[in-house]
Amino acid sequence: xxxxxxxxxxxxxxxxxxxxxSLYPEVNMMAIARSVDKLNNLKSICKNKYGIDxxxxxxxxxxxxxxxxxxEKFSKQFDSVDILINNSxxxxxxxxxxxxxxxxxxxxxxxxxxxxxxxxxxxxLLKKSVRAHVVNISSMGxxxxxxKFPGLSLYSSSKAALSNITECLAEELLDTSIxxxxxxxxxxxxxxxxxxxxxxxxPNSPADMASYICDFAVNAGxxxxxxxxxxxxxxx
Numbered sequence: 380x381x382x383x384x385x386x387x388x389x390x391x392x393x394x395x396x397x398x399x400x401s402l403y404p405e406v407n408m409m410a411i412a413r414s415v416d417k418l419n420n421l422k423s424i425c426k427n428k429y430g431i432d433x434x435x436x437x438x439x440x441x442x443x444x445x446x447x448x449x450x451e452k453f454s455k456q457f458d459s460v461d462i463l464i465n466n467s468x469x470x471x472x473x474x475x476x477x478x479x480x481x482x483x484x485x486x487x488x489x490x491x492x493x494x495x496x497x498x499x500x501x502x503x504l505l506k507k508s509v510r511a512h513v514v515n516i517s518s519m520g521x522x523x524x525x526x527k528f529p530g531l532s533l534y535s536s537s538k539a540a541l542s543n544i545t546e547c548l549a550e551e552l553l554d555t556s557i558x559x560x561x562x563x564x565x566x567x568x569x570x571x572x573x574x575x576x577x578x579x580x581x582p583n584s585p586a587d588m589a590s591y592i593c594d595f596a597v598n599a600g601x602x603x604x605x606x607x608x609x610x611x612x613x614x615x
Contacts, residue, residue: 386467388412390569394589440493459507465494490537512600549605565611
């Protein structure tokens with residue numbers, strides 16, 4: 380099983396990599412993030428604890444041309460991709476009058492455009508899988524009809540766009556073996572949650588949520604397609 384996870388250096392992405400390694404000894408894993416030091420730490424843990432030598436890749440999704448050489452770069456590691464989890468995200472907690480155009484560009488590039496163009500760049504490898512599953516990590520903040528909170532307009536709207544893109548890509552790829560779904564997550568005890576809601580303690584740990592997402596990514600791809608599924612037991 381060939382798996383790619385973005386935003387893997389900490390929080391949910393970090394725990395996702397560990398979960399796959401703990402459950403699937405034969406997994407061929409690529410972990411993507413910006414921090415080389417954190418990726419090296421993750422690589423060391425996977426090797427020492429699970430005996431799995433994961434591949435790591437430093438990519439800054441805020442850069443203009445991150446996607447240009449991905450096909451060639453990833454083809455050296457994979458002959459196909461079975462699971463792609465687009466987990467990378469960025470959040471600014473700023474009131475509407477204080478947000479800048481640069482803030483908007485940064486959040487939309489990382490949260491919305493990066494999953495879109497990474498999936499596009501990996502399309503040839505995804506098509507070679509018997510049944511590929513692209514899982515976009517969205518948010519309850521971008522789920523229609525959910526509670527909204529001040530300071531998070533750019534983050535929430537970028538995740539709403541990602542959810543809509545999920546529905547669109549499922550339709551675009553109907554004639555392939557690729558299914559695309561999104562999980563709109565509620566709160567998880569991560570650094571991002573602490574930035575969004577200082578002082579709030581979520582009932583959900585990154586490890587518990589990673590367990591759910593891992594199972595969904597592996598087993599639900601043939602059951603769901605083009606769905607945006609809420610995964611939340613709290614508000615926020």
